[in-house]
Amino acid sequence: MLLVVFSAFLMVQCTSEKAEQPALIPMPQNLEWNGEAFNMVDSSARFGQRIVPHLNEIPLNENEAYSLDVTSDSLILSALTEEGLFRGLQTVKQLTYFENGKRFVAGCSIRDWPAFRLRGFMQDVGRNFQPVEMLKEQIDVLATYKFNAFHFHVTDNPGWRLESKEYPQLNSPESMSRWPGKYYTQEEFKVLVDYCYERKITLIPEFDLPGHSAAFRKAFGFESMNDPRVQPVLIDLIDELVSLVPPEKMPYIHLGTDEVWHSYEEPSPTLLPALLERVTQYHGRELIVWRPGQHIEGDSVSITQLWSSNGHPKPGHRYLDSRLNYLNHLDPLAGIPQLYFERINGAAHGDSLRMGGILCNWNDNLVANQYDAVLHNPVYPGIVTYSETSWTGQSEGFGEKYLAKFPERNSSAFQKYTDFEERLIKHRDLYFQDKPFPYVKQTHIKWRIAGPFNHKGDVNKKFPPEDSIAAEYVVDSERYAWSEPVIGGTVHLSHFFGYPSLFPKETGTYYAFTRIWSPEDQTVNSWIGFHDWSRSGGRRGGPFPNQGQWHNTNPQVWLNGEIIQPPEWINPGLEDSSSEIPFSDENYYFREPTKIQLRKGWNEVLLKIPVIPQTWKRMFTFVPVQVEAGNVSEIEELKFFAEIKKLNK
Incomplete structure (x- = not known):
């Protein structure tokens, strides 16, 4: 069965012509070219993928690691898990080319694994609704470039975009200040979760509270998040959310807690501890919150997502890095080098606390057309670049030195970027002819x-x-x-x-x-x-x-x-x-x-x-x-x- 899926997947996805050495993004951890090529239609040759008990020389994140050996007479993809096989298939896609009407895979030996165990992309659909098909387009690109998380910011001041059957007033047009009446049904939400899951991506839903709560408060007539009626409603909404998807498909729940600027957004002292307990102890899910964000009394288990230069890791807590990568602020030409030279979590790779990073697209301003959230921001060149930053890792610690300027022309850092730029342009021309790619x-x-x-x-x-x-x-x-x-x-x-x-x-x-x-x-x-x-x-x-x-x-x-x-x-x-x-x-x-x-x-x-x-x-x-x-x-x-x-x- 796996071989059939493998063959069909390649036939649909590979369109590139022969290149001396295919441009790979993200660059594998260990790669050796051998100058050979595997003919995909040669029935005398053999190809296959297999789940194996162990892989040699894999220091990190074995569950997504893979090995790939391609010669003129065989193509063998091995991994410990289906996730690893799927990541390896993305590399095989990029190695495949056509010559004289025949399909070949460039010969090489690869041992590869991700530097960070969580590599995500976030879209804010609370402020600007995006249709399911538009989200699927982006998820397909995430899968191709080995991302494993889609952060779904589904609520914000302009609208609560996930259907609640228990509290339908949340989805009424009257509660929304933008795109009134636009929301995702529970069935559409489950379709998105499954669409991600099939591509080895975890969807992380976010209810951003107690700030960013104008639509929530308007729907119920709450003047303040300190209202005693808020807590039971939010507990009900968490219960309703987790009832839609089992924990193996949706292990994380994000509850925001950032930017509480106004007195009417201040929560009661019991609200956030109660939500933490409901998510983690009652439902057995992982809780993610923003940092800077509201303090949660008694919290020793949350994962913190750092969102600004003032966001420092909370001692003893696992964390995700989103500090330097807001696509809504980045110019396409200046922003891509910034994403390339960013060092996620300030380290070459993850560890027990450094989980990884999430690239964010906060198109805060109202858009006239839904696709403008992608068209007006360097979404696709940003995703492709961040895939290298988060999978391969940034081996050198430049700090902020090259976030606003290029390295010196004779430096190894500049040469590495020019190599990446060449690969990026090849990917633009091969795979993004029907999508905006402003680089x-x-x-x-x-x-x-x-x-x-x-x-x-x-x-x-x-x-x-x-x-x-x-x-x-x-x-x-x-x-x-x-x-x-x-x-x-x-x-x-x-x-x-x-x-x-x-x-x-x-x-x-x-x-x-x-x-x-x-x-x-x-x-x-x-x-x-x-x-x-x-x-x-x-x-x-x-x-x-x-x-x-x-x-x-x-x-x-x-x-x-x-x-x-x-x-x-x-x-x-x-x-x-x-x-x-x-x-x-x-x-x-x-x-x-x-x-x-x-x-x-x-x-x-x-x-x-x-x-x-x-x-x-x-x-x-x-x-x-x-x-x-x-x-x-x-x-x-x-x-x-x-x-x-x-x-x-």
Whole structure:
């Protein structure tokens, strides 16, 4: 039976053409290529998978470990469990290619295991409802990249999205401030749990309480979470939840406890201890809570999920790490290196307390279309990158050093990232042609940065780089020189979360300069953006630009001395308080790219980036891109050169 499933699975999933060495993500712990290939249709060859009593040299997480040996005459996949076989099958998919109409598997020997025992992804459907089919699409990607947990944030202020037959008022449109009447029936919930379970993924449901409880309180007419009627209702809701799915399929229950900002959200002293007891002692499930979060008297067993820089492990408690990986804040180009260099739990691998990490997508702002929760955030490149971070582990402890800038070009860390970037791009082109994947190669893009010039509060003030590109400038007796080369399609000048950055000053006018070589006169698309808007917390950074501005700080772009005009915005001039007006074209990667005219030979690009203290994200993006049928890729023949000198035309 397993062999039949194996064969059918490969036939459906493998579409890649031959490659010298297939691009594997996540990279296996131990991999040796042998230059051979297994012919999947050769009846004289043998292939198979087997559950074995032990595997050699597996130091961690044996239940998901596997070994794979592929030669010209055999393909043998071995594991201790069905979970291990399933993880190994994902690797076989990536090793499979077609040549002359025949299907082959690249020859290799692999011994592989996950660095962390829990590797998850979270979607917030409490704020923005997502249809079941949309969630299944994401779960399929999680399975392909060896995730084993789907964190289902099913309640929040705008809505309680899981059907309660005992308390149907929770699902009434009147209780919801967004997507009224949109929720998951109990049958749909069980379908999602089973869909995950079939793919060796555990669904972790979250009722976020006692904060984030507006919909809950509105449904019952509770003015405060301190109301004595709250506790029995929540105990009933926990009982109802666990009655839907047995513990082997749903061993974890998440109860939030974070961000209790208001007096009406403060719980009674007995509420959280009673819920802890109900989940763990009465129902025998594991309890997960956020940290920072509410203190639970007598709690010695909860798993804490760290969610901010202030979230430190609770002594003696197991924990999950979600501190550096909020996709709703990340720019696709700057965010992917951040996810790659993140060290989950601050360690190369897990241990008895370090369980792993969960990548989060908190699209706090209202979306106009349900799929915008994926389209407006780098969900799929983020998942693929986090799969490597959480399965392979980050062997070196960089701390926060490379969370807002690239390593030095001659360093081993930079070389490792360029290798990963090459694999990431291959996966984009092979497996994500029907899904948004906003990432292009950027490690070859070089800039020189000058500044910040003191604009004294006038973001429109002009400085010498606008007149000529010189080695240095003197303004008001201050000397300004261009920086050493800076790498990236997106560059953080200073980072909004305070990670070590290239230019820590948070006010003044910067200039960025590069040259682009084109083999011919051509019109190309380009991603251009400044001070990327998060998809959370309203419109952080002040009002949205008026027509004729790239951003409210009025940055400028010149190509060969000609100014490039910004888009005609759909919602210009919105104030910061306009959080319930959905995003439409604010960020470069989900609006139409800007057309630019490159001439044959070298083209000069100059960016002006004014920054004021209110600018939350101090960054810029400029990348020529190719867009075809909604898919983005590199324009291969372009070259970048950032030396401050004249070139022969």
